[in-house]
Amino acid sequence: MTHPTDDELVLHFYGEHAPAERTRIDAHLGGCAACQSLWDEIGRTLTAAGDADVPEPPAGFERVMWARVSAALPPRTSPWSWRALVPLTSFGALAIALAMGGRTPAPEPPALQTAEATPSRDAERLEARERALFTALDGHLAQTEMLLIELMNGPDRATSDFGFARTTAEDLVASGRLYRATAESTGNRRVAAVLEDLEPVLVEVARGPEQVNSATVRSLRERIDDEGLLFKVRAVTPEPRDR
């Protein structure tokens, strides 16, 4: 009588044997108490291992992950997609602000060149500026939303590293001011108001220390929550059809 080895019983557990071998081992287990006991032990261990829980990620994990993934994706098709604009927020805002002032003609995105002509030249320019604002604003708001989500959902630790958040917030403060000026000059008071509401929190992060304690993180989260900043950002984020 050949007893199956431990390794053969492992393969048996996983159903890796051919039918003939399976039958042979099953028949052997039926008549050999020692092998049956070993088989039971392997089975119990692997079943317990299978039941072991993995801690679930926090609520909203999917959205946070999308924010992280989308920021890391390479540009794929259109160079004017919002992702391509994210790293250029400051530059984009500057270009638009200059265009609004009429001093430097900003290059228009391809999408704008196909815009329908409007009766008045001024109205046409205003509409083009508004579209340019919304196109570039999309990237700014996406990055702001991503930062807020990360601040809200980061792991609870005694001390958190805010190095990256600080740099991002600094960029967002600079570009946000330019977008706000642009929004005001084109009459987009709602967008301007949201950008104004965002600035104090972004400034707080940008000027804060690199290592932040849990009480500061909690207070920041409460502030973001109380002021409904995430909701406000989402509310003014242009839908694809608006761009």
Place this chain on the structure above:
Amino acid sequence: MPPLTTGRGPRLTEQMHLDDAAAVAKATGGDEDAFRVLVERHSRSVYRLAYRMTGRAEDAEDVVQETFVRAYKQLARFESRSNFATWLYRIGFNCAIDYLRARPKRETGEAHEELDRRPIRADGPTMDDLVFAGEVGARLQQALSTLSAQERAAFLMRHYHGYSIEEICGALELKTNAAKHSIFRAVRKMRVALRPLMDRGSALSTL
């Protein structure tokens, strides 16, 4: 899974109903919303895989991110007749292997001896309680941390994701014997790590 639509409008709502194959087709054509659907649909399961591989939440999150970024870059190579989740997990395991190889070796949990010294109370928990309390998970993680990244991946693929030995060989570019030995080694470690719990469970169940 939480709704995807908060603050995102009707377009994403429509995309939510796409099956994986349709979402991949759209995402391959540059549709970011379609790719977002795939990320939001599969990120939790990739996280579980990554957590089992790395044993740390922060590391698992990094692996999930890298998995989707790699998947995005390789979308054109995805064959529509395949299962997207299986394809994605394959990428996830390889990302985790790369991540673990690059990560400095460190302690990932309590040592066996430390766990074994924990007192067993007379009114202690049942075997089910122990499982749910995560003690099995802790010991499992400890045992896994002593395996190489490749061995760990081979075992997890077989045990939690139902890959056959042949599929593991394809995914990890291993020879059959190497894949089998990775699994055998992992199971031996599991048995040693979980033996005290198994014995305790048997003793408690006879009371």
